[in-house]
Amino acid sequence: MVIMTLNCGSSSVKYQIYDWDKKRRLASGIVERVTQKGSVIVHEAAGKPEYKKEQDCPTHREAIQLIIEAVLHPEYGAISDLSEIKAVGHRVVHGGEKFAQSVVITDEVVEVFKSIAHLAPLHNPANIQGIEAARQLLPDVPHCAIMDTAWHQTMPDHSYIYALPYEWYEKYGVRRYGFHGTSFLYTSRRAAVLLGKKPSETNLIIAHIGNGASINAVKNGCSYDTSMGLTPLEGLVMGTRCGDIDPAIPFYIMQQTGLSPKEVESILNKKSGVLGITGKWVDRRDVEIAAEQGDKRAILCQTIEGYRIKKYIGAYMAALGRVDAIVFTAGVGEKGPIIRQIALEGLEALGVKLDPERNRVSMTRNAETIISTDDSPVKVFVIPTDEEMVMTEDTYALMNGTYDIHTRFTY
Amino acid sequence: MVIMTLNCGSSSVKYQIYDWDKKRRLASGIVERVTQKGSVIVHEAAGKPEYKKEQDCPTHREAIQLIIEAVLHPEYGAISDLSEIKAVGHRVVHGGEKFAQSVVITDEVVEVFKSIAHLAPLHNPANIQGIEAARQLLPDVPHCAIMDTAWHQTMPDHSYIYALPYEWYEKYGVRRYGFHGTSFLYTSRRAAVLLGKKPSETNLIIAHIGNGASINAVKNGCSYDTSMGLTPLEGLVMGTRCGDIDPAIPFYIMQQTGLSPKEVESILNKKSGVLGITGKWVDRRDVEIAAEQGDKRAILCQTIEGYRIKKYIGAYMAALGRVDAIVFTAGVGEKGPIIRQIALEGLEALGVKLDPERNRVSMTRNAETIISTDDSPVKVFVIPTDEEMVMTEDTYALMNGTYDIHTRFTY
Ligand SMILES: Nc1ncnc2c1ncn2[C@@H]1O[C@H](COP(=O)(O)OP(=O)(O)O)[C@@H](O)[C@H]1O
Ligand SMILES: Nc1ncnc2c1ncn2[C@@H]1O[C@H](COP(=O)(O)OP(=O)(O)O)[C@@H](O)[C@H]1O
Numbered sequence: 001m002v003i004m005t006l007n008c009g010s011s012s013v014k015y016q017i018y019d020w021d022k023k024r025r026l027a028s029g030i031v032e033r034v035t036q037k038g039s040v041i042v043h044e045a046a047g048k049p050e051y052k053k054e055q056d057c058p059t060h061r062e063a064i065q066l067i068i069e070a071v072l073h074p075e076y077g078a079i080s081d082l083s084e085i086k087a088v089g090h091r092v093v094h095g096g097e098k099f100a101q102s103v104v105i106t107d108e109v110v111e112v113f114k115s116i117a118h119l120a121p122l123h124n125p126a127n128i129q130g131i132e133a134a135r136q137l138l139p140d141v142p143h144c145a146i147m148d149t150a151w152h153q154t155m156p157d158h159s160y161i162y163a164l165p166y167e168w169y170e171k172y173g174v175r176r177y178g179f180h181g182t183s184f185l186y187t188s189r190r191a192a193v194l195l196g197k198k199p200s201e202t203n204l205i206i207a208h209i210g211n212g213a214s215i216n217a218v219k220n221g222c223s224y225d226t227s228m229g230l231t232p233l234e235g236l237v238m239g240t241r242c243g244d245i246d247p248a249i250p251f252y253i254m255q256q257t258g259l260s261p262k263e264v265e266s267i268l269n270k271k272s273g274v275l276g277i278t279g280k281w282v283d284r285r286d287v288e289i290a291a292e293q294g295d296k297r298a299i300l301c302q303t304i305e306g307y308r309i310k311k312y313i314g315a316y317m318a319a320l321g322r323v324d325a326i327v328f329t330a331g332v333g334e335k336g337p338i339i340r341q342i343a344l345e346g347l348e349a350l351g352v353k354l355d356p357e358r359n360r361v362s363m364t365r366n367a368e369t370i371i372s373t374d375d376s377p378v379k380v381f382v383i384p385t386d387e388e389m390v391m392t393e394d395t396y397a398l399m400n401g402t403y404d405i406h407t408r409f410t411y
Numbered sequence: 412m413v414i415m416t417l418n419c420g421s422s423s424v425k426y427q428i429y430d431w432d433k434k435r436r437l438a439s440g441i442v443e444r445v446t447q448k449g450s451v452i453v454h455e456a457a458g459k460p461e462y463k464k465e466q467d468c469p470t471h472r473e474a475i476q477l478i479i480e481a482v483l484h485p486e487y488g489a490i491s492d493l494s495e496i497k498a499v500g501h502r503v504v505h506g507g508e509k510f511a512q513s514v515v516i517t518d519e520v521v522e523v524f525k526s527i528a529h530l531a532p533l534h535n536p537a538n539i540q541g542i543e544a545a546r547q548l549l550p551d552v553p554h555c556a557i558m559d560t561a562w563h564q565t566m567p568d569h570s571y572i573y574a575l576p577y578e579w580y581e582k583y584g585v586r587r588y589g590f591h592g593t594s595f596l597y598t599s600r601r602a603a604v605l606l607g608k609k610p611s612e613t614n615l616i617i618a619h620i621g622n623g624a625s626i627n628a629v630k631n632g633c634s635y636d637t638s639m640g641l642t643p644l645e646g647l648v649m650g651t652r653c654g655d656i657d658p659a660i661p662f663y664i665m666q667q668t669g670l671s672p673k674e675v676e677s678i679l680n681k682k683s684g685v686l687g688i689t690g691k692w693v694d695r696r697d698v699e700i701a702a703e704q705g706d707k708r709a710i711l712c713q714t715i716e717g718y719r720i721k722k723y724i725g726a727y728m729a730a731l732g733r734v735d736a737i738v739f740t741a742g743v744g745e746k747g748p749i750i751r752q753i754a755l756e757g758l759e760a761l762g763v764k765l766d767p768e769r770n771r772v773s774m775t776r777n778a779e780t781i782i783s784t785d786d787s788p789v790k791v792f793v794i795p796t797d798e799e800m801v802m803t804e805d806t807y808a809l810m811n812g813t814y815d816i817h818t819r820f821t822y
Contacts, residue, residue, distance in 0.1 A: 118667070158714040162656050163648040165678065165687045166708065172667050174660060229657030237574040245573050245658050246640030249585055251676040256529070256583050261672060265662040267576060276576045297577065303569040307730070314729025315722035321757040346732040350761060 001399065002026065002084050004071075004138075005391040006064070007091040008130025010122060011035055013063045017071060017078050017085070018392045027071055027078035028388070031063040039063065043070040051076035060126065061133035068137065088134055088143045089395035091182075091387075092127045094120035095147030096173060102150060102394040102403070105131060105143040113145075119173060120231070144395045151181030154222040162229075176234075178226035180208045182390040184216045187329045187383045192221070194368060194381055195324055202324050205316045207309055208385065209339065210330035211239040211282070215309065217316035225319055227312055233269060236312065237305045239282040242272035244308070277301040284332050284339070291338075306342025313343065317350055325379040326352065328371075334384050335363045340371070344380060351377035412810065413437065413495045415482075415549075416802040417475070418502040419541025421533060422446055424474045428482060428489050428496070429803045438482060438489035439799070442474040450474065454481040462487035471537065472544035479548060499545055499554045500806035502593075502798075503538045505531035506558030507584060513561060513805040513814070516542060516554040524556070530584060531642070555806045562592030565633040573640075587645075589637035591619045591741075593801035595627045598740045598794045603632070605779060605792055606735055613735050616727045618720055619796065620750065621741035622650040622693070626720065628727035636730055638723055644680060647723065648716045650693040653683035655719070688712040695743050695750070702749075717753025724754065728761055736790040737763065739782075745795050746774045751782070755791060762788035 001021060007014040016028040029043035029051075039057035044050045051070055057063040071078050079085070090105070096116035103109055110131060117124040135143055152160075160176040161169060168174040184206050191206070192199040199221035206216045213236040217225040227235025227243075235243045250264045259267075275282045278301045281290065290298035317323050332339055337359050344354040353376035362369040365384045372380035397403040412432060418425040427439040440454035440462075450468035455461045462481060468474040482489050490496070501516070507527035514520055521542060528535040546554055563571075571587040572580060579585040595617050602617070603610040610632035617627045624647040628636040638646025638654075646654045661675045670678075686693045689712045692701065701709035728734050739751055748770050755765040764787035773780040776795045783791040808814040 157711060158718045161688065161711065161715060162660070163653045163684045163687055163715060163719075164656065164660070165682055166690050168660075168664060172664065174664070176657070229660075230663065231657055231659040233659040234657035242574045242658060244655060245575065246587070246642055246645035247653060247656050247658060247661065247679055248642040248644040248676065249573070249575070249579075249640075250658065250661060251672055252641060253579060253583065253585070254672055261662055261665055265659065268658055271576055273574045276574055277572065279577050300568060300572065304572060304574060307569045308574075310729050311726035314725040314727070316725070317729070318721045318725025318758055318761060319718070322760055347729055349733050350729060 001086045001396060002079065003087050003089060003392045003395050004085050005089040005091070005388055005395070006067075006130055006134060007391075008060050008063075008126050009034075010126045013060060013067065013130065015067050016388045016392070018388075020392070020396050029067070029070065031057060031066055033057075034060060034063045039066075041066045041070055043067075043073075043076060045071075045076055045078040048076055059133065060129045061137070064130070064133050064137055082138065083140070085138065085141055087141055087395050087399050088138060089391040090127065090131050090134065090143060090145050091391060092131075092145045092147045093123035093149075093179065094177065095145070095149045096177070097153070097175075099145070099147050099150050100153035102144055102146045102398060104398055105135070105145050109145060116173070119177075142399065144398050146182060146391045146394050148179040148181045149177045151185050152176075152178030152216075152223045152226055155225060159225040174230055176226070176229045178214070178216070178223065179228045179232045180212070180214050180216070180226075181223075182387040183208050183329060183385040184218070184223065184226075186386050186390045187327050188216075188218050188221065190368065190383050191325050191327050191381055194370070194383075195379065197324065203320045203322050204325055204327060205313055205320070205323055206327040206329065207236075207313070207333055207343070208330045209236070209309070209328065209332040209336065212241065213238045213243075213330070213332070215312045215316070217319050219320055225316060237277075237301075237308050238273040240270050240273045240275045242268045242276065274301055274305070277304060284336055288336075288338060302338055303342060306339045309339070309343035310347070313347070313352075314350065323351075323378050325381055327381045327383050329383050329385040334365050334382055337361075337363060340382075352380065353377075354380060412497045412807060413490060414498050414500060414803050414806050415496050416500040416502070416799055416806070417478075417541055417545055418802075419471050419474075419537050420445075421537045424471060424478065424541060426478050427799045427803070429799075431803070431807050440478070440481065442468060442477055444468075445471060445474045450477075452477045452481055454478075454484075454487060456482075456487055456489040459487055470544065471540045472548070475541070475544050475548055493549065494551075496549065496552055498552055498806050498810050499549060500802040501538065501542050501545065501554060501556050502802060503542075503556045503558045504534035504560075504590065505588065506556070506560045507588070508564070508586075510556070510558050510561050511564035513555055513557045513809060515809055516546070516556050520556060527584070530588075553810065555809050557593060557802045557805050559590040559592045560588045562596050563587075563589030563627075563634045563637055566636060570636040585641055587637070587640045589625070589627070589634065590639045590643050591623070591625050591627070591637075592634075593798040594619050594740060594796040595629070595634065595637075597797050597801045598738050599627075599629050599632065601779065601794050602736050602738050602792055605781070605794075606790065608735065614731045614733050615736055615738060616724055616731070616734055617738040617740065618647075618724070618744055618754070619741045620647070620720070620739065620743040620747070623652070624649045624654075624741070624743070626723045626727070628730050630731055636727060648688075648712075648719050649684040651681050651684045651686045653679045653687065685712055685716070688715060695747055699747075699749060713749055714753060717750045720750070720754035721758070724758070724763075725761065734762075734789050736792055738792045738794050740794050740796040745776050745793055748772075748774060751793075763791065764788075765791060 017026040027045040204218040214228040359371040428437040438456040615629040625639040770782040
């Protein structure tokens with residue numbers, strides 16, 4: 001069974017074509033600058049050279065058409081007929097409280113997504129446009145929705161209810177939802193394999209540190225608490241997002257500067273985090289180079305980033321009581337030994353013994369490594385994430401009628 | 412030496428008269444409804460019956476006059492001549508970054524307070540009015556300022572810098588300041604005594620849980636991190652304050668409801684926290700009664716309150732590496748076994764062993780107790796706080812020229 005996955009962002013569409021039976025990726029790529037001038041597709045089929053084409057995509061529909069064209073391309077393509085694709089899996093950022101798992105998309109499901117689009121105004125509208133265009137262009141195959149929030153629907157109410165007027169939860173859905181669910185699902189299952197335990201017996205803390213960053217407390221294989229909240233703004237220091245702050249600060253800044261709520265919200269999302277502290281950089285590699293050259297704000301930024309991860313690790317150790325392993329994943333988590341070192345040093349009293357040398361050399365996206373010492377009561381793993389795999393796997397399971405045993409999957 | 416302390420809030424003035432040489436409180440009391448109609452003083456001198464008088468106080472000046480009158484009262488008073496008072500200590504909520512310790516008040520000091528009044532618009536204006544009125548009414552004695560923020564000025568920059576545009580720190584003073592400093596100073600010194608260690612050798616986590624609530628990581632006797640931030644809104648669940656939330660929530664609520672920034676800010680401060688979750692109660696005793704009767708929202712509220720304290724305890728254990736003791740203080744901390752139980756249960760893996768029976772019976776403001784088991788690696792103490800004592804002590808030390816050895820005080 002060949003499965004296509006689509007991840008429609010506000011100005012990009014990422015995709016992958018996967019042959020389930022051969023367990024092989026046939027092609028993957030991205031269309032960038034969608035809805036803007038100068039859209040371009042970068043496509044690569046297994047064993048073939050990269051293919052690039054510029055063509056304006058005023059909507060997600062044209063982008064998906066471009067993808068279909070590339071996938072069928074006689075020279076650079078991956079399949080010879082569209083009918084080979086048996087199902088499409090769509091990434092949907094926000095599933096609200098309606099979806100605790102992936103679903104086959106129907107008109108009713110699309111209506112539900114529309115009714116909760118205000119919860120993720122930056123993401124859900126694009127997700128919905130992508131789904132509607134893809135359903136028109138590929139009308140004969142089932143489409144599935146895989147939601148970032150679904151994984152976290154197992155959280156207990158004391159993790160997801162804020163100390164805010166309770167009506168805000170009832171009327172407006174104000175609660176912690178959490179994101180990066182596919183990544184946490186994948187890495188939690190891999191961690192169970194590395195531990196030689198059943199997922200349902202493992203307690204984990206997983207730090208997904210990419211451009212966006214969040215951390216997840218996993219209890220008996222299920223999400224128990226996480227750092228992102230109503231939106232992906234809360235929690236850790238991110239590339240341009242502030243994470244946790246005093247909620248009084250936006251009001252104070254509006255009053256001091258005369259900025260509007262919209263302007264302040266945009267600064268918290270786009271000009272804060274690593275960019276805010278350093279004043280110059282978003283990419284942690286640039287911060288690393290500057291820190292090595294002695295730049296004080298770059299060093300401060302790394303220290304804050306690591307320190308805030310460390311505090312969440314401690315918080316979730318207390319929340320879970322017993323922890324089998326801490327997992328690092330995503331760009332910085334997989335390739336950033338400095339941040340990992342700052343986050344993990346000095347935790348011996350809590351049972352975490354980092355092996356500095358193992359940590360230093362673990363810098364690849366292509367291998368799972370252990371970076372704790374052999375006698376560390378709590379193991380520390382670096383596990384490259386694979387969100388596309390979860391989308392493919394969920395889509396397959398929904399097609400195959402095996403989705404109810406989802407939590408028993410081992411990736 | 413007789414020392415007077417004054418704590419001027421926006422609508423109240425609390426005071427105490429203390430005889431330093433005899434180590435004895437001579438009188439204490441409160442003027443309520445200051446700047447409003449129907450102001451009233453409630454006063455009590457040691458060994459004498461309570462004294463009450465209604466008299467409108469349009470400003471803090473009239474309130475302080477009322478206090479002086481009560482203190483000198485032939486029947487209910489505590490001293491026979493105003494000249495017996497040798498110094499006055501004033502509580503100042505926000506000292507910004509200018510003051511890392513208590514100071515003798517000069518005209519210049521008052522100017523600095525005025526220049527940073529915008530940092531604590533609810534508190535500092537009243538503090539300044541009180542200082543100015545008291546200096547006029549008691550012109551011949553030195554006045555000292557004891558600031559809630561001073562204790563926290565030892566925090567390292569990675570604790571106090573937010574992941575926000577760095578200019579906000581430079582231009583507008585946006586950083587973590589922390590509050591409840593006098594309470595943390597007092598209880599940290601007492602904890603050192605109970606541990607039989609020098610303050611400079613003790614690592615502590617102190618939870619001050621009253622109507623307002625904050626928690627403090629103390630490293631080698633100095634503040635290292637704390638949960639309140641630019642303002643007292645950040646951190647734990649409080650009586651009516653929300654503590655930590657997704658910073659996107661206020662914007663989402665404004666957009667959904669049409670409320671103004673001022674209105675939302677006021678709800679976060681006055682209608683959230685325990686009141687927000689339960690919808691009915693601010694006082695934890697009411698919540699306790701309702702929870703016992705099975706009220707779901709009351710039980711949820713207790714669980715959230717305890718869980719959020721637990722997460723901070725874990726976070727600060729990770730931040731400190733080694734912890735000698737956890738301390739509970741203030742109204743709920745001293746008299747709320749249920750919240751303490753929820754916060755402390757299941758932390759055995761982190762070295763904290765609660766003795767449930769010791770916890771249950773520790774419910775007084777008049778004794779220091781240990782509520783961990785005898786073999787608990789991390790001790791847990793309940794220590795009644797005494798903020799007035801720190802104000803008196805600091806004032807005396809400033810007068811006596813011994814303030815530089817402040818951190819060696821044992822309370
Ligand atoms: N060698 C490296 N060292 C440190 N950080 C890295 C390295 N390589 C990539 N990164 C960081 O990873 C981030 C991207 O992570 P990724 O998980 O791919 O992002 P996204 O959250 O956008 O999916 C980049 O912003 C960069 O800061
Ligand atoms: N017996 C009790 N059990 C639980 N909570 C209590 C008890 N007594 C007082 N409290 C709580 O203590 C709070 C006041 O704490 P306190 O430290 O005096 O307040 P503040 O922060 O205003 O100085 C009250 O709001 C109440 O909820």
